[in-house]
Amino acid sequence: MSRNGNLRPLNVIIGVNGIGMGHTVRQSVIAQFLRDRGHRVRIVTNGASRAEYFRDLGFPAWDGWMPTLLARDDRIHARDAVRANIRQAPGGLLRHLHLRRAVRNSGVPDVFVTDYEPNTPRLAYHFGRPLISIDQQSKYRHLDLPAVGRYARTADEQRLRYFAPRVDRSFICSFVPLAADDRRVEFISPVVPDLVRSAPVTAERLVTAYFSRYFDHGPEKSVRELASVFRQSVPDRTLRIYAQPTEMGSLRGYADSRVEIRAFDREAFIADMARSEVVFSNAGFNLISEALVLGKPVHLIPLPTYDQHWCAKVVDEAGLGTAAPRVERRAVVDFLARSQALRDNVVRHRDKYLSADPREGIASYLESLPTVGRPMPAPIAG
DSSP, X not given: OOTTSOSSOOEEEEEEOOSSSHHHHHHHHHHHHHHHTTOEEEEEESSHHHHHHHHHTTOOEEEOOOOOOOOBTTBOOHHHHHHHHTTTHHHHHHHHHHHHHHHHHHOOOSEEEEESOSHXXXXXXXXXXXXXXXESTTHHHHSOOOOBTTBOSHHHHHHHHHHOSEESEEXXXXXXXXXXXXXXXXXXXXXXXXXXHTSOOOOOSEEEEEOOXXXXXXXXXXXXXXXXXXXXXXXTSEEEEEEOGGGHHHHGGGOOSSEEEEEOOHHHHHHHHHHOSEEEEOOOHHHHHHHHHTXXXXXXXXXXXXXXXXXXXXXXXXXXXXXXXSOOHHHHHHHHHTHHHHHHHHHHHIIIIIOSOTHHHHHHHHHTSOOTTSOOOOOEEO
């Protein structure tokens, strides 16, 4: 019997997109919550380091194959996809067949969960099991969202349709209120770790920043410009910039007595965000969500994707922070001058929309699924 009183614990496999940390953090939180309720959880991801991350948390994890689906002019073109994957596809298909065999030999689960990846959908279809999506990208599939500047949602929608042509239910994380007509689509608050929700929050004369890399778009320009603005125009605050360890060699030279450059450490970064006045970053969904849950306004420099530009746009429109195409002195100084008013708005927004923990609802839904062999409602397709 599981800890929540069910007669039989669930057997769940969660598929996690291994690019970046956002999907990994979200699904590790869900996986640990399900395990604490007595359920068996296994992971399929891509990348040896991501698989090892989940193994370190005590979950059996497989390293599956993720095809490369890069956009050009906001679309994924078939010729580009073939060219990018033709050499890896035979080995990738073989890895998937090995994965299928491993799942069969270790026990076919009751349900598959997918977060923006192609492996668990194909396993679910093969074994005839329910497929539930829990992500933040699926809004680009179910909502007719407008273009942001020169960026459109087309490529994200194409990936989603390739990864999972149909799902039985979709939970979509959002830090702003959204709604869909389909009753099988549910918008939920972002899945945020207990480390964030329980962090002691203050407002010291500290500003925390994090800039990441997206292919050729590295953090150096943003770090250089932000450090320069603080040296010249913000004499009363300490700036602490985090970056991945692989970037540190090119960034250390921008540090001085009031500008600190640190290798990314998640616990230290969360603790610093919690005691900062504001946060500077690219426009990644998870970092924005965590900053808002901590009550911190954000100044965003989006990387060249529709997802980041959409996140930056809605943050700016909702008065939860500001956004700019690059770090500029006037925009930084203006953001800092408005920080108290923005912080008050963030706290109101958080208390109204982000205070609920969605894990209980997700777990309850999974636990309510029909016994294996009974029919599911018609899936969401197209």
